[in-house]
Amino acid sequence: xxxxxxxxxxxxxxxxRPLIVLTGPTAVxxxxxxxxxxxxxxxxxxxxxxxxxxxxxxxxxxxxxxxxREGVPHHLIDILEPEEEFNVVSFxxxxxxxxxxxxxxxxxxxxxxxxxxxxxAVTNAVDFTESETDTEYRRQLERFAAEYGAAALHKKLExxxxxxxxxxxxxxxxxxxRALEFHRQTGGRISExxxxxxxxxxxxxxxxxxxxxxxxxxxxxxxxxxxxxxxxGLAEEVRTLRERGCARSLVSMQGLGYRELYAWLEGxxxxxxxxxxxxxxxxxxxxxxxxxxxxxxxxxxxxxSEFDYDDGKILAELCGRLPQGWCVS
RNA sequence: AGGGGUAUCUUCCAAGGGUAGGAUGCCGGUCUCCAAAACCGUUAAUGAGGGUUCGAAUCCUUCUACCCCUG
Numbered sequence: 001x002x003x004x005x006x007x008x009x010x011x012x013x014x015x016x017r018p019l020i021v022l023t024g025p026t027a028v029x030x031x032x033x034x035x036x037x038x039x040x041x042x043x044x045x046x047x048x049x050x051x052x053x054x055x056x057x058x059x060x061x062x063x064x065x066x067x068x069r070e071g072v073p074h075h076l077i078d079i080l081e082p083e084e085e086f087n088v089v090s091f092x093x094x095x096x097x098x099x100x101x102x103x104x105x106x107x108x109x110x111x112x113x114x115x116x117x118x119x120x121a122v123t124n125a126v127d128f129t130e131s132e133t134d135t136e137y138r139r140q141l142e143r144f145a146a147e148y149g150a151a152a153l154h155k156k157l158e159x160x161x162x163x164x165x166x167x168x169x170x171x172x173x174x175x176x177x178r179a180l181e182f183h184r185q186t187g188g189r190i191s192e193x194x195x196x197x198x199x200x201x202x203x204x205x206x207x208x209x210x211x212x213x214x215x216x217x218x219x220x221x222x223x224x225x226x227x228x229x230x231x232x233g234l235a236e237e238v239r240t241l242r243e244r245g246c247a248r249s250l251v252s253m254q255g256l257g258y259r260e261l262y263a264w265l266e267g268x269x270x271x272x273x274x275x276x277x278x279x280x281x282x283x284x285x286x287x288x289x290x291x292x293x294x295x296x297x298x299x300x301x302x303x304x305s306e307f308d309y310d311d312g313k314i315l316a317e318l319c320g321r322l323p324q325g326w327c328v329s
Numbered sequence: 330a331g332g333g334g335u336a337u338c339u340u341c342c343a344a345g346g347g348u349a350g351g352a353u354g355c356c357g358g359u360c361u362c363c364a365a366a367a368c369c370g371u372u373a374a375u376g377a378g379g380g381u382u383c384g385a386a387u388c389c390u391u392c393u394a395c396c397c398c399u400g
Binding site (some may be wrong): 171 | 347351354356357358359360361364365366367368369
């Protein structure tokens with residue numbers, strides 16, 4: 001094992017193309033820092049954000065406006081209508097294309113965003129297998145679960161893939177369905193597939209930075225940002241989407257802020273209650289993000305409190321961590 | 330000042346004198362095709378002091394805090 005790692009390290013690094021990731025919990029300040037980082041390495045930004053891909057969802061996703069981009073090219077923002085589906089596989093494909101594009105210009109891609117799963121799909125080049133999603137089969141299983149219960153559905157998985165069944169809680173219908181779908185499409189077991197995928201290393205010369213801050217600070221920033229979003233007209237943004245016909249069940253309408261205000265527009269709760277839910281759900285989300293990043297290997301944590309919350313100091317640290325020559329300015 | 334009422338996890342609500350329980354929050358975790366999603370777990374309380382009783386959140390009593398009514 002030791003030898004193997006030594007060997008890998010000694011292997012020619014030029015085969016691995018450079019990739020920088022800048023992520024962290026929501027509202028920690030990624031966007032602002034990403035601009036100076038991208039400029040420092042003469043890179044281009046690829047948004048790793050499951051919601052910023054949607055046009056017309058600007059306020060609630062804290063999207064950077066074109067005039068704020070300071071000339072840094074941004075990819076994968078505003079590429080879909082809110083009615084369209086989006087998922088990791090699509091993201092992986094599009095991000096891959098954007099990266100080729102950026103490499104062809106001799107520049108470094110900087111993945112910036114808070115969707116850990118999407119980042120992982122790129123940094124680890126996860127193979128999601130060729131097969132397309134089988135919507136029909138998924139619906140069928142959903143109906144089955146609704147009728148006979150989650151436990152009955154889970155029983156099916158025990159037959160097909162006992163390992164996966166052991167790993168997936170029976171209440172987690174969504175993942176149970178995915179495992180069953182995988183089995184039906186490939187005849188194999190997703191548990192084995194995942195184990196293989198987990199084992200391989202990143203094909204990139206990867207620098208994976210996680211920006212963070214003490215929990216209290218983070219929560220304060222979240223609460224404050226939600227208020228700012230509301231003041232900036234988030235409710236109107238959601239109303240517009242709803243009135244143009246966006247259904248509640250859309251993936252885009254599951255976004256933080258959108259879901260809660262949609263419920264408010266439906267008259268299900270008062271505005272202040274919706275606002276409080278947005279704050280709380282966002283705090284929960286930040287916590288889940290941190291849990292995700294803790295699991296990821298080879299991440300470099302940067303706690304803002306250790307740099308006096310000074311982006312200049314943090315940038316200096318970032319450049320210090322990168323190989324010589326990456327930071328050009 | 331007098332009269333009445335209420336005190337149980339962060340909060341809300343349970344527990345006919347017999348193992349203090351649930352929801353929520355907090356915290357932690359899972360995750361390889363909806364991931365801003367979906368799901369799981371842990372923790373935590375009888376306001377304080379006396380008394381009755383084999384045994385008290387529960388009955389009695391004093392104190393404290395809060396609420397209501399009267400002046």
